[in-house]
Amino acid sequence: MMNLLLKNAVYIDWQTLEISKRNILVRQDITDIQFIKATEIKAHDRDTEVLDCTGKLVTKSFAIGHHHAYSALARGMGAPKKKPENFHEMLQDVWWTLDKHLDAELIESSALVTAMACAKAGSTFIIDHHSSPFAVRGSLEIIAKAFEQVGVSHLLCYEISDRDGTVIAREGLDETESYIRHHQGLVGLHASFTVSNDTLKQAVRIMQKHKSGIHIHVAEDPYDQERCLKEHGKRVVGRLSEAGVLNSPQTILVHCLHLDMNEKEIIRSSPAWVVQNCESNLNNNVGYFNGSGLGEKIMHGTDGMHSDILRSARAAYFVGQRFDNIKDESAYRRLRNVHHYLSHNDFKGGGDNNLIVLDYDTPTPLMRENFFGHFLFGITSNHITDVISGGRLIVRDRKITTVDEQAILKESRKQAERLWKSIR
Numbered sequence: 001m002m003n004l005l006l007k008n009a010v011y012i013d014w015q016t017l018e019i020s021k022r023n024i025l026v027r028q029d030i031t032d033i034q035f036i037k038a039t040e041i042k043a044h045d046r047d048t049e050v051l052d053c054t055g056k057l058v059t060k061s062f063a064i065g066h067h068h069a070y071s072a073l074a075r076g077m078g079a080p081k082k083k084p085e086n087f088h089e090m091l092q093d094v095w096w097t098l099d100k101h102l103d104a105e106l107i108e109s110s111a112l113v114t115a116m117a118c119a120k121a122g123s124t125f126i127i128d129h130h131s132s133p134f135a136v137r138g139s140l141e142i143i144a145k146a147f148e149q150v151g152v153s154h155l156l157c158y159e160i161s162d163r164d165g166t167v168i169a170r171e172g173l174d175e176t177e178s179y180i181r182h183h184q185g186l187v188g189l190h191a192s193f194t195v196s197n198d199t200l201k202q203a204v205r206i207m208q209k210h211k212s213g214i215h216i217h218v219a220e221d222p223y224d225q226e227r228c229l230k231e232h233g234k235r236v237v238g239r240l241s242e243a244g245v246l247n248s249p250q251t252i253l254v255h256c257l258h259l260d261m262n263e264k265e266i267i268r269s270s271p272a273w274v275v276q277n278c279e280s281n282l283n284n285n286v287g288y289f290n291g292s293g294l295g296e297k298i299m300h301g302t303d304g305m306h307s308d309i310l311r312s313a314r315a316a317y318f319v320g321q322r323f324d325n326i327k328d329e330s331a332y333r334r335l336r337n338v339h340h341y342l343s344h345n346d347f348k349g350g351g352d353n354n355l356i357v358l359d360y361d362t363p364t365p366l367m368r369e370n371f372f373g374h375f376l377f378g379i380t381s382n383h384i385t386d387v388i389s390g391g392r393l394i395v396r397d398r399k400i401t402t403v404d405e406q407a408i409l410k411e412s413r414k415q416a417e418r419l420w421k422s423i424r
């Protein structure tokens, strides 16, 4: 196990934003990083790989609060023959058609390309929400292995739902329980409107038994609320809260667009977290996120659209100018809140030995005082040259070091064609 020395870096502390010249010693077996003096470097020579970071920025890597690796091969697939007219048709005609065609090979390919894209865009931790109704059993293990092959950490769940009948809902529950018995993971539910009372009860039972949390889409579209009022005589957050979903600090409520003030207050005063997915909301034309009244426990997700969380944070800031109470600082804090979520819940893989190196040749002075200006208007994932995950160098000079990137992409293009043919 080699140690890694990032020599002569301009280090930005992700919490205090203090900027300083540092030599950083990174280890795989210790999550903390160590700053060492230039005179001490020689002593570490033999067992240490040195990365010259002269003129480069180094800071903590990112993590993605909500992703769907399973949708990776949809890129460029083309729209269905009849254009979906609303949110529910979009689910039925695109995503629920795609996920029904997934098999083990497609799941693996999707997970490998997603992990590589995340790593190259600076994310070393993925919180994923998976769905493959006709290949449920063992699906989470396939994703976990693929992510680990690339070298990114993860918190996975299976998207349990009654939309394909009670047998498949049962398989989702079983897959969840058998997975979280041996791995860190969550209990995934699709959304209130596709989950029966019985399935909801079973999911919360698994959550409680394994001291886990629920990961669910909440009020992404008014449709979720309409169905809940009609079928259960209450609003979505009320229903989930009464079932016990919000009692865990591991619980993740995704989207939270169409909530009333009472629902926001229930979430704010609970230990549960919220993930916003700005670009996905724009793409599906379902509305705009507004964090007012939800408290501070808000993170960013990409919702399977892409794997560049910095881009998501920036989009949320711009769209939020009109629709949200977001400031430059809160945009940054929401990007970084995922680290608090992970450490607060003692999940492995979110420690300080996760770093990115950026080749950011700034045309203006970069200081602690103007960092947010650079974060919003300057720095992009294209500046990332190297990525360290759990003390391991998994991206070097913009190339993945752990797997054969070109071979995986070649295979995924082949798999994508197979998937598209099977759908048409």
Ligand SMILES: [Zn+2]
Residues within 6 Å of the ligand: 066, 067, 068, 129, 217, 254, 303, 304
């Ligand atoms: Zn989602």
